[in-house]
Amino acid sequence: MPARKLTRKKSDQPTRTARRAVSAPRFTRVTKSLKLSVPPDCEASVILKLVGHDERRYYAWWLLVGRYDQETMTASYRFTGEDTVRCDIPTGMPLSAATLQPYLARFLKGEHNQEDDAPVIIKGKPK
């Protein structure tokens, strides 16, 4: 069978401007008390804490601080031992449970613990 020649039809659409990709949220595990402050390339930093589990794992919004330009908020967080994760949210990324959940699930899976790989739910506001 002869190889089929592929031809691309010339588009009559004007060239689209590529949307600037928003970088992914950065997760780090919290293992001690800290002062939460937003990095320069981020709009907000969040502490998510494991508050319950059954067939799923439930994280709650625990602390959220923001940044606008050079002005940033700093808040103290006292670590009490529960599974706690810090998330730095880059500028342009919506601050919602739905947005963060898949990233959080991927981060937890990457830790290779012998923990039940239950689905992750971020509870409560902001939605």
Added chain:
Amino acid sequence: MTTSGWNVLVYAIGRTAEDHKRVTDAIAQMHEATTERCHIAVQLHGHGRTTRYWSCKPRKLEAETLPVPANAAEPSSLTSFLNTAHRRLPTAPVALVLWAHSSGLDHLHDYPRKQAPHRPGLDSVFGAHDPGGLGGAPGLDDVFGGAAASHAMPMGFGGGGGGGGIAPWREAPGRRTRMPAERYGCRWGPDPNTGEFLTNVGMKKAIAGSSRRRVEVLGLNACWMASLEIEYELRGVSDVQIASQVSAQPWPYRAIVEAIAAAPALTTEQLARAIVASVHDEITAGTRHDAISALSSGAAMDQLAAAFDRYARRAMALIESDWESVSKAVMKDAQRVDDPYQVDLMSLVRELGKDDVKAKIAAAAVETHFHAMRLAHTASTTHPNVHGLSLFCPKTTHVDLTDAYRGTEFRTNTWAQFLQAFQIRLPRTPGDQAS
């Protein structure tokens, strides 16, 4: 006990391709490292098949697939593996390791919603709604009925919630679900084919039902298994238990087998220490960040539980006489262990009742017994203040305490009543009712 070699039995689950590969890699490494005085048997539960591996030097590694996949969550599957290993391997003391995922106690969920007997319709026939998940806490009235604010009438444990105005949906006429006894306790698994979990009650039954009836070393390579409730349940079927209080990582199986190969006459306690030391080496090297402890079982565990029962009795009294300090100790000061429902036992007894002389005396007895039975312990610096054993201690107002402890031997400990009284005393927020 002095030995002339060991049989290392690993009962593992490889639910994902990654998990499966991790286990098969460990098998290859163990086979490479072993000698004629350390025999290894592994039962690996994968999707659609169960494979047994036998490593008895100088023979080659043998693998056999069972004709029908075994359900890892069934105690009989573990018993069958143990019996086959006991028959097939030379007589020697046994170190059994259960390697899979886990998430602490099973049956953790919110209180079921209260029935509405006066409401016409299907609910009055079949009971009220299904229990909400932890994601949706029932309101105050759902949990405690109208008497919630009175802090009265705690439920009895193991008795199905009588007396508290709570009517679990599963106990409504026509809806009662009878669970086999082994389906209570911890949550180890799940089996890749059935999705079911093996609990510590099931483990106990499986080991007790095997031809040797017990093992020398019982290792639980899974998250959050080093808890008083779990190890108390298993105290009669093992001399030593090794487990992790926190989110656990796979053990260095090669190093463990190398330790036995280097000194086959290791005693039970020496082997337990060697396993903890192998994990400690990796923590020191920065390649892992979990924690592990080895504790004596049997009478030592009974003594610890009895001392803790006396301590819990005093702590109960403090709920009425010094609620502020009790609340602060449980909610803020005692060290949590990754799991929001568990607290480090030593941290708790040092914080709860620290201003009360009677509680301090009772706490000192708990500490004495605990340190006498703790053979070895190590923890990453990312887990500060963990000492080797955890305890169920939820901070929330809506976790169903009755069902969490149901079916376990520990439910009769006074700590169960403490939790009940503590939970009733916790203030309710508007959010409890709204969510």
